[in-house]
Amino acid sequence: MASAAASDPASRRPGIARTVLSADDMTRIVSRMAHQILEKTSGGAGVVLLGVPTRGVPLAHRLAQRVQAVEGVDLPVGSLDPTMYRDDLRLRGVRPLEVTEIPDGGVDGRVVILVDDVLYSGRTVRAALDALAAYGRPRTVQLAVLVDRGHRELPIRADYVGKNMPTSRRESVAVRLREIDGADGVLIVSPEPSPTGAAAGAADPGDRP
Amino acid sequence: MKGHLLSTEDLSRDDALLVLDTAERMARVAEASVRKLPTLRGRTVVNLFFEDSTRTRTSFEVAAKRLSADVINFSARGSSVSKGESLKDTAQTLEAMGADAVVCRHSASGAPHRLATWVRGSVVNAGDGTHEHPTQALLDAFTMRRRLGRVDGLAVTIVGDVLHSRVARSNVWLLATLGASVTVVAPPTLLPIGVSSWPVEVSYDLDAVLPKTDVVMMLRVQRERMSAAFFPTEREYSRRYGLDVDRAATLPEHALVMHPGPMVRGMEIASRVADSDRSTVVEQVANGVSVRMAVLYLLLGGSGEVS
Numbered sequence: 388m389a390s391a392a393a394s395d396p397a398s399r400r401p402g403i404a405r406t407v408l409s410a411d412d413m414t415r416i417v418s419r420m421a422h423q424i425l426e427k428t429s430g431g432a433g434v435v436l437l438g439v440p441t442r443g444v445p446l447a448h449r450l451a452q453r454v455q456a457v458e459g460v461d462l463p464v465g466s467l468d469p470t471m472y473r474d475d476l477r478l479r480g481v482r483p484l485e486v487t488e489i490p491d492g493g494v495d496g497r498v499v500i501l502v503d504d505v506l507y508s509g510r511t512v513r514a515a516l517d518a519l520a521a522y523g524r525p526r527t528v529q530l531a532v533l534v535d536r537g538h539r540e541l542p543i544r545a546d547y548v549g550k551n552m553p554t555s556r557r558e559s560v561a562v563r564l565r566e567i568d569g570a571d572g573v574l575i576v577s578p579e580p581s582p583t584g585a586a587a588g589a590a591d592p593g594d595r596p
Numbered sequence: 597m598k599g600h601l602l603s604t605e606d607l608s609r610d611d612a613l614l615v616l617d618t619a620e621r622m623a624r625v626a627e628a629s630v631r632k633l634p635t636l637r638g639r640t641v642v643n644l645f646f647e648d649s650t651r652t653r654t655s656f657e658v659a660a661k662r663l664s665a666d667v668i669n670f671s672a673r674g675s676s677v678s679k680g681e682s683l684k685d686t687a688q689t690l691e692a693m694g695a696d697a698v699v700c701r702h703s704a705s706g707a708p709h710r711l712a713t714w715v716r717g718s719v720v721n722a723g724d725g726t727h728e729h730p731t732q733a734l735l736d737a738f739t740m741r742r743r744l745g746r747v748d749g750l751a752v753t754i755v756g757d758v759l760h761s762r763v764a765r766s767n768v769w770l771l772a773t774l775g776a777s778v779t780v781v782a783p784p785t786l787l788p789i790g791v792s793s794w795p796v797e798v799s800y801d802l803d804a805v806l807p808k809t810d811v812v813m814m815l816r817v818q819r820e821r822m823s824a825a826f827f828p829t830e831r832e833y834s835r836r837y838g839l840d841v842d843r844a845a846t847l848p849e850h851a852l853v854m855h856p857g858p859m860v861r862g863m864e865i866a867s868r869v870a871d872s873d874r875s876t877v878v879e880q881v882a883n884g885v886s887v888r889m890a891v892l893y894l895l896l897g898g899s900g901e902v903s
Contacts, residue, residue, distance in 0.1 A: 468621070471633045471634070471635040471663075471893070471897075472633070472634060472635075476635065476897055476898060477898065477899050478899060479898060479899050480898040480899060480900075481893070481894050481897045481898035482897070482898070483614070483617075483618070484617075484618055484621035484622075484893075485621070486621065486624075487621070487624050489628075517634070520630065521625075521628045521629065521630040521631075521632075521633075522628050522629060522630075523629055
C-alpha cells in the first residue's frame, strides 16, 4: 500500500538531490508568510487554515503558530483531503485516503486559506476546491504554498508563495518537515545523468502511474 | 486490495485494516453538508440479489450512490432468473452491460466465488448461503473499533445460531485476523461439525462467559434455514441463550451488545437490552454504509492495478 515514502518523490527515485532551502530558510519563509496573511486579511479576521495532507497540515499549524506569536490571534486549523475529488484516480492504483478535519465553526462565510507544500500542476488545488464546497461556502478561498515550482496545467495561482522555484518537469521537489520526516529542508532531485545521454528515456517510465 | 471481496477468511490483516481506516474517512463524509463524492462517477455497480434483503441491498445502494456510481438493482424475483436462467447466463448478461462491480447475495454457498470467475468486474459477496458475509464482519469490527478504540485483544462472544450463520463465520475469521479472541456460545445442535478447527473457544454456558466479555454479538435464529428441530422450544432457547436484562447486567461496564439485524425481540435479545446505551444496533447500520463505501472505493477507485 502507498505509504508516506511513496508520496515523497525524493525517496522514490534515485537521482542527485541538492538542498535549496535549509531549515533556517524555511523558518524565515513561514514567518514571512504568516505576516503576509495577517496583512492581507486585516489581522486574520475570519481566517480558517486548511492544510492539504500530508505536508500541508503541519505547515498550516506552523503558520497558525507564527500568527499567534505575532498578533496573539488563534486561527482555527484543519485539514482537507482532496483525494476523492481528483481527476486522475483512474490513472493509477487506489490512493489511500487522508484525514479531513474541518474546525468547529465550519467554513461558511469564512476566509479559508488552503495550505500545501508544493504547487505544481494545480490539480490537487482544483480537487481541494471541490472538496471544500462539500463542507460549505467560504466568503473567500486563498492558497498558500511553501514552494511554487511552475508547470501549471490549470488556471490556478497562489496568494502566498514561500519560494518561487523554477524547475524542469524531470526534476522533483521534496519538502521535508520535521513533524513527518524528522528534519526541515527543501530538496530538488534531478534524475541521474546517463553517460549515453538516454537519461530522459530511462527516467520517464518512473513518472507514469 | 485484490479484485474481489469474497470472504474474510482470505483477507490479510493489512487489507482488513485498510478497509477500516478507509471507512473511518468515509464516515467523515456523512458529516459534510454535501454527502456525495464524485469518486466513482461513470462506474456501474449492480446489486444482484437472489435472496431477499432490504437492509443489505439498501446499504450497498446508498454507499454506491454517495460515491456517485450508477446503481442497478437486479433481483431474482420477477427477472429472467425466475424463468430458469442460470447464474452463468446472468453473469454474462451483466458483463455485457458493463458492470464494474457486482454485489451478489445468493442462497448457495460459494456462488459469488463462481461468479468472480465469469465476470471481468469486481465481485463483492453480500452473503452466500451459510458461508460468509464479509462486509457485515467488517462493519462489526469497525463498530467495535469506533466504540472501544481497538479490536486487537478484545474478548468477543458470538451467541446463537452459529450453524446457519454466515455472519458468525465471517466474524470468526476477521476477528482472529485482527487479534480478538472469540468464544462461540450455542446449543450443541446449532454448532457446525467443523467448529473445532475454527480459531475460537466453544462454550454452552452463556452465563459463565458474559462477565469476561467485551463484546457480545447476538445472532438471529434463522427459522427459514431450519428444516429440523434444533432445540425443544423457543422459550427454552430464549431462557438459555437469549440476552435478557438480568444477563446483560452481568456484562462489564464498557461491554457492547451487537446484533447484525433483523432482530427478533424477545427471542435472542430482550427489547430493553436492544434499546440500551450499550447496544450498537443502529450504529451498525450507519457504519455499514461507511464500510461499504470503503470497499467499493478500494475495489473501483483506482486503475485496477495494485499500487
